[in-house]
Ligand SMILES: [Fe+2]
């Protein structure tokens with residue numbers, strides 16, 4: 001019998017994707033940054049994202065049985081909702097890589113902010129809920145440390161976005177739209193992978 005549930009596997013798979021995509025995306029953003037102190041913060045961020053990815057890998061390798069590990073890594077390929085979600089997130093970054101305009105730089109930077117500030121936390125809450133009932137407390141310890149790093153990344157983008165708004169072409173409607181879409185996708189995914197099945201989390205509390 002599997003030791004973990006689809007919620008556990010799916011949440012872990014999604015978080016792994018998020019940190020993995022950051023490891024590859026932030027260097028593209030950083031390439032255009034000339035202020036050394038910001039470049040340094042981003043270099044630190046890239047190194048932390050890679051470490052986070054390695055931490056998830058450690059959890060997967062120690063908690064998931066060997067015959068099911070590939071399934072967890074590939075969850076985003078087999079789960080339709082997660083696949084669409086990952087494609088959307090990666091697509092915003094890819095747009096800038098394929099066509100490096102100032103408009104696309106702003107979108108990429110803002111997508112970073114949404115990822116750091118919004119996308120991780122329902123996943124973290126799932127693990128904190130388990131640990132509040134003395135379940136998977138080792139995993140929750142790892143997530144607490146990752147959570148601390150993510151909040152420092154949010155702070156970095158909180159400082160960068162207002163500066164970028166002075167320089168890069170964008171519209172207020174575009175920002176509201178990106179926020180609304182991010183929230184909508186987050187609710188849809190959490191409803192799909194957690195739903196009302198986990199004690200302490202409901203579709204309503206997610207919203
Ligand atoms: Fe991270």
Ligand SMILES: [Fe+2]
Nearest residue numbers: 022116150153
């Ligand atoms: Fe991060």
